[in-house]
Amino acid sequence: MMHFNRMPRFGIIEIRRIIASASFRIVTLFACLFILGGTIMTVMSGLYSQAALRQEIRQQVQNEGHETFADALIADVPHLLPVVRGLVQHEPGFHYLLQGPGQNIVAGNMLHLRPVPGERWLSWAHRLPMETNQNIVYGVGYILNDGGYYFVGIDASSLTHLQHDLWTTLLWEIAGFGLIGIAGGLFLSSIILKWIETTSMAARSIMQGDMSRRIPLRGTHDELDHLSESLNAMLDRNEALIVSLRQVSNDIAHDMRRPLSRMRQNLECAILEHVPADTMREQVGFAIDDLDAALEIFSSLLKLAQLESGAWNDELELLDPDQLLESVLDPYRPVMEDRGQELITKVMDACPTIMGHPVLLRQAFSNLIENAMRHTPEKTMITASIQTLDNRICVEIADNGPGIPLGAMHHVFDRFVRLDTSRTHDGNGLGLSMVKAIIQLHKGTITLSDNNPGLRCIVMLPVDIRK
Numbered sequence: 001m002m003h004f005n006r007m008p009r010f011g012i013i014e015i016r017r018i019i020a021s022a023s024f025r026i027v028t029l030f031a032c033l034f035i036l037g038g039t040i041m042t043v044m045s046g047l048y049s050q051a052a053l054r055q056e057i058r059q060q061v062q063n064e065g066h067e068t069f070a071d072a073l074i075a076d077v078p079h080l081l082p083v084v085r086g087l088v089q090h091e092p093g094f095h096y097l098l099q100g101p102g103q104n105i106v107a108g109n110m111l112h113l114r115p116v117p118g119e120r121w122l123s124w125a126h127r128l129p130m131e132t133n134q135n136i137v138y139g140v141g142y143i144l145n146d147g148g149y150y151f152v153g154i155d156a157s158s159l160t161h162l163q164h165d166l167w168t169t170l171l172w173e174i175a176g177f178g179l180i181g182i183a184g185g186l187f188l189s190s191i192i193l194k195w196i197e198t199t200s201m202a203a204r205s206i207m208q209g210d211m212s213r214r215i216p217l218r219g220t221h222d223e224l225d226h227l228s229e230s231l232n233a234m235l236d237r238n239e240a241l242i243v244s245l246r247q248v249s250n251d252i253a254h255d256m257r258r259p260l261s262r263m264r265q266n267l268e269c270a271i272l273e274h275v276p277a278d279t280m281r282e283q284v285g286f287a288i289d290d291l292d293a294a295l296e297i298f299s300s301l302l303k304l305a306q307l308e309s310g311a312w313n314d315e316l317e318l319l320d321p322d323q324l325l326e327s328v329l330d331p332y333r334p335v336m337e338d339r340g341q342e343l344i345t346k347v348m349d350a351c352p353t354i355m356g357h358p359v360l361l362r363q364a365f366s367n368l369i370e371n372a373m374r375h376t377p378e379k380t381m382i383t384a385s386i387q388t389l390d391n392r393i394c395v396e397i398a399d400n401g402p403g404i405p406l407g408a409m410h411h412v413f414d415r416f417v418r419l420d421t422s423r424t425h426d427g428n429g430l431g432l433s434m435v436k437a438i439i440q441l442h443k444g445t446i447t448l449s450d451n452n453p454g455l456r457c458i459v460m461l462p463v464d465i466r467k
Contacts (some may be wrong), residue, residue, distance in 0.1 A: 028386045042051045043166075050166070053159050057120070057138050062095055065140055065152045077148040081107055084150070094154050095137050101147035103176050108151075110137075115149035122153065136160060140146065195224050201232070211239045263290035285304055316442075320459070321393050322351040322386055328365040330385055340378035346385035354393055356442050366396045366437040369459055375453070376401030392444075393461045400454040409448040 007271060062203040068087065072079040077100055084107040097108035105112055112124075122137040139153020198215060216393045263286075270283035316466045329345060336343050351408040373381045378400050404412065413436045439446045444461040 015311055035288075044406040050159065050162055054161055056088045057154060057156055057159065058423065061138060061140050061152060061154050064154070065142065065150075068150070068152060069142075075142070075150075076144050076146040077101075077106055078146075078186075080148075080150055084108060094152060096153075097140060097149075097151040101321075103149070104406070106148070110151065110153075113141070113149070113151055115141070115143060117143050120151070121151070132307070192224075195228075199228075211242060213236075246354070258292040263287040266290070316355045316357055318353045319361070320351060321355045321356075321361075321395065322347045323352055324356075324358065324361055325365060325384060325386060325395065328362050330368065334371055336373060337384065339373065341376065342372060342379075342381045344381060344383045346383065346387075348362070348386055348388070351386060352388060352393065353377070354442075354461050356461070357438075360438045360441065364459075365395070367435050371431065372397055372399045372401070372455070372457075380454075388463075390448065391463050393463060395459040396456065397453060397459075398451050398456040402453060403450060403453055403455045404448075412448070413446075 013201070018279055029241050045104040058295055068080065068083055069075055071083045072333075077098065080098055084096050087094065088096055088107065088109050095108075095110050097113055098106045098109040099108050099112070099115065103112065105114060113120075119139060122139065122143055127166075135155050135157035137153040138156040139151050141149060141151045144150055195218070202215045217225050217228055234436045243350050265285040270280045272285070325347070326345070329343065333343055369382070369384070372380075380401045384397045384398070385398075387394050387396075405417070436446055439459055439461070442461055444459060446457065446459050449456045449458065
């Protein structure tokens with residue numbers, strides 16, 4: 001048995017799919033807009049032309065009536081009779097009718113009319129004596145002094161032809177604008193849908209694991225290219241966060257293993273039999289210290305994630321960087337004296353204010369000062385200075401200690417990075433990462449350079465990050 005309903009069903013499904021597609025909607029909207037705009041323009045132009053032609057016909061009829069009465073001198077049938085007879089013979093483009101007081105036709109080239117004064121539109125079917133002439137007539141009727149009636153009119157076929165031409169033009173323009181609209185809609189939809197398909201393919205590739213995939217730019221520098229650039233910037237940000245998350249996971253697995261392993265060993269030693277109470281308390285104390293170190297790592301990572309997500313942006317306020325740096329340096333002066341280190345400060349007389357978070361900036365400057373103190377020997381000179389440069393505040397922390405290798409300067413801001421020379425000091429390798437996140441939160445930059453000898457850390461902060 002043959003099934004003839006498969007093809008029609010497939011056709012209906014395809015038609016529904018096409019109608020539901022975005023391309024069909026774009027083309028339809030574009031065509032409708034073109035047709036509507038063209039129709040409105042044509043109708044307005046046609047109405048204006050009709051009004052102008054109608055006014056011209058009125059003016060011709062009124063002028064002809066005034067000239068007739070001017071030639072007759074008196075507005076009655078006897079005086080108008082010779083004038084109307086002459087006009088019928090010499091003015092074939094006009095229609096005249098002169099009727100007596102009894103509505104009998106005295107002269108003219110028209111059939112009998114009811115004596116109605118004013119403007120009149122007459123149909124050819126029962127107003128014109130010649131059946132071959134099928135044009136409408138526009139005219140004006142006058143009631144004479146002796147009770148007679150005079151009508152003068154003109155052929156108004158030009159107005160009828162104009163109306164016919166308007167409708168013809170309107171139909172052709174609907175067809176023409178419809179074709180143009182469909183063509184323009186197809187072209188526009190092909191551009192938009194091609195970009196959408198390209199974006200969709202890039203999204204599918206990213207979902208499959210290719211985090212480096214980006215939306216290609218068309219090079220037209222239009223809104224679609226701007227949107228692609230914004231989406232690519234968002235993808236770059238997401239990729240950086242994912243890479244950072246992976247790195248954090250790896251670093252946690254590596255750096256948390258040591259304190260947790262030590263804590264387990266200390267607890268195992270504490271629960272052994274015949275262990276003195278003092279030894280047990282000591283081992284538990286070591287385990288608590290390791291647990292505190294682990295909690296500090298988790299706390300630092302949480303705060304670092306909050307900084308990178310911009311969670312502190314709403315708590316910024318006007319600050320004096322000179323006073324802020326002095327409040328950070330004051331507690332470290334006696335410590336440096338005990339360590340045999342010298343602190344030199346160079347500040348400005350009138351330092352511009354900045355928008356910042358006081359607690360976070362204090363923490364950032366404190367970390368930089370502590371790094372300079374910890375990783376430099378005695379008799380080291382540490383310099384802290386503030387100056388303005390290109391509408392920015394430049395805070396510089398420098399020392400003349402051993403410094404760090406040039407190749408490691410770009411890696412010390414990464415999480416859990418600790419140079420071999422710093423392994424003897426306490427820390428989790430998150431201090432400089434925290435400093436960089438705080439400076440970036442304030443729309444600033446931080447760079448390291450060689451101080452010959454020693455290390456120079458330069459922090460640049462904008463005077464007003466709201467501008």
